[in-house]
Amino acid sequence: MQTLVVLLVKSLVLLLGLITAAALLTLVERKFLGYFQYRLGPNRVGPWGLFQPIADVVKAAFKEDIIPQDADRLVFRLAPVLSVFVGLGTFALIPLGPPVHIGGLTIPLSGAEPNAGILVFLAIASLSVYGVAMGGWASQSKYSLLGSLRATAQMISYELALGMALVSVILTTGTLVPAEMVAYQAQHLPLVLMQPFAFLIVFISLLAEGNRVPFDLTEAETELVGGYNTEYTGMRFAMFFLTEYVAVVVSAALMTTLFLGGWNGPFLPGLLWFVLKTALMIFVVIWIRATLPRLRYDQLMSFGWKVLLPVAALNLLATSILVVIGWIA
Amino acid sequence: MIRELAKGLGATFKVLFRKRETISYPEHKKPRSARFRGRHELRLYSDGTEMCIGCELCQVACPANAITVYPAENDPKNPHSPGERYAYRYEVNMLRCIFCGLCEEACPTDCLHLTQEFELANFSRDSLIYGKDRLLAKGPSEFTIPKNVYPEFEGRKAEK
Known part of the structure; x- marks a missing residue:
């Protein structure tokens, strides 16, 4: 009973914290993109534009909820829900801090700590393709369908390299559980120094997984109609949008x-x-968005398959050898 | 490729610390040149009389037919302007005006001029036809009534 209450409270706090962070991120990203372009960014709603996310949500809530005539209504409604679920679910596996001791209870600061750890993360994260694919397919629009196909292909391609790079991380630390990986890094070095290639590969793959610049050609607001979420309006669109920032x-x-x-x-x-x-990493993501142009689709695919995957494989091989001869343990 | 990426990232990072070019418009306005042509104004002489003598030259000069002047004869006991005539009604249609400044050049008394004011948007067409109530300057200007220019005027010649 006690553990259940703890779990519920913890989940609620994590959920609200994550959604708040994602909402703030929409503002922070626009602010920083402004700063990167000699601009000020949004500054009209509240001090430093702080209430902008609230204004955006209110606006989205008052928009008409349009479902296209020929759309598959159930799937159309399900897709954004699935997306949000996947986005929020992955966060449960990440330990935010050392375990907290309150009144004889030891509470780990993460939503869940399954034994399979990072594998569960990968499993949930790969579900994110479904939200996108379903959304695009159910819209009955050629733009949505093509956008979702591209997004699906991209996400699946980069997941391979992501998985490979994560395996070398698992080999190095000898554990699947994120909290134990953190403990390993406390004893040794941060893994960014021990596994720089894995760091880069995972970073690039996560950019591609989240459809971020320079891999955002599935959405490409400036040139395409908007990709898989073309037909979505109001809060349903906001849910897709939220998912991206949560990601x-x-x-x-x-x-x-x-x-x-x-x-x-x-x-x-x-x-x-x-x-x-985390804020530093988010800053780098925004920084990259402000700097790099969008890749062409064939460039994206050939980079994923011909560069990222082989490098990840070689890195995995090298890590395995080093682990076997005992240089890394 | 990595060198180019680093170079690009460096370029954007430098921008982050530069001065922002945005002018927060309603609070701060971009400085306008001294010759900026905005809303019209009818000046007053330093003694408070109107400089406009109702000559209609501005109306003639206007390429967009935006200006309409209804002149009338001054009452010598209580004149609106030095000389014989004054503008009984003076209307500038801001919907027609192209802010070319030809009216300003045509004005023989330096009365009509274009100010720095540029925020003229409004919700109705009627409100954009400016009458004398809005065109007349709020206070007297530096200009003084020139000597030996305006003829003596004792009232309507027909009445004498």
Whole structure:
């Protein structure tokens, strides 16, 4: 009973925290994109534009909810829900800080700690393709369908390299559980130094998984109609939008956990270190968005299959050899 | 490829710390040149009389037919302007005006001029036809009534 209450409270806090972070991220991203272009970014609603996300949500809520005439209504409605579920679900596996002791209870600061750890993360994350594919298919629009096909192909391609790179991380740390990986990094070095190639591959793959610049050609607001979410309006569109920003937060949190040493750090409390490192990763994502142009579709595919996957495989091979001869343990 | 990427990222990172070019418009306005042509204004002489003498030259000069002047004869006991005539009604249709400034050039007394004001948007067409109530300057200007220019005027010649 006690554990159930703890779990419920924890889930609620994590959920609200994550959604707040994602909502703030929509503002922070626009702010920083502004700064990267000699602009100010949104600054009309509240101080520093802080209430902009609220204004955006209110606007989305008051928009007409349009379902296309020929759409598959059930699937059309299900797709954004699935997307949001997947986005929020992956966050449950990431430990935000060292376990907290309250009144004889030891509460780990993550939603769940399954034994399969990072594998569960991969399993849930690969479901995100379904939201996109279903959304595009159910819309009965050629633009949505083509956009969702592209997105699906891209997500599946980059998941391979992501998985490969994560395996080398697992080999190095000898565990699947994120919290134990953090503990390993506390004893040794942060994995970004021990596995720089895996770091880069995972980072690039996560950018591609989340349809972020320079791999955002599935949406490409500036040139295509908008990809898989073309036919969506109002809150349903907002749910897809939220998913994307949640994905950015989760990706950054995952990078922090796996490569930047998680909550470890001197002087400051663990949770704060985690937030700072995650914020740094998010900044890099925005920075890249402000800098790089969009890849062409064939470039995207050939980069994924011909560069990222072989490098990940070689990295895995090298890691295995080093583990076998005992240089890494 | 990595060198180019690093170069690009460096370029954008430098921008992050530069001065922002945005002008927060309603609070701060972009400086306008001294010759900026905005809303019209009818100046007053330093003694408070109107400089406009109702000559209609601005109306003639206007390429867009935006200006309409209804002149009338001054009452010598209580004149609106020095000389014989004044603008009884003066209307500028801001919907027609192209802000070319030809009216300003045509004005023989330097009365009509274009100010720096440019925010003229409004919700109805009627409200954009500016009458004397809005065109007349709020206070007297530096200009003084020139000597030996305006003829002596004692009232309507027909009445004498």
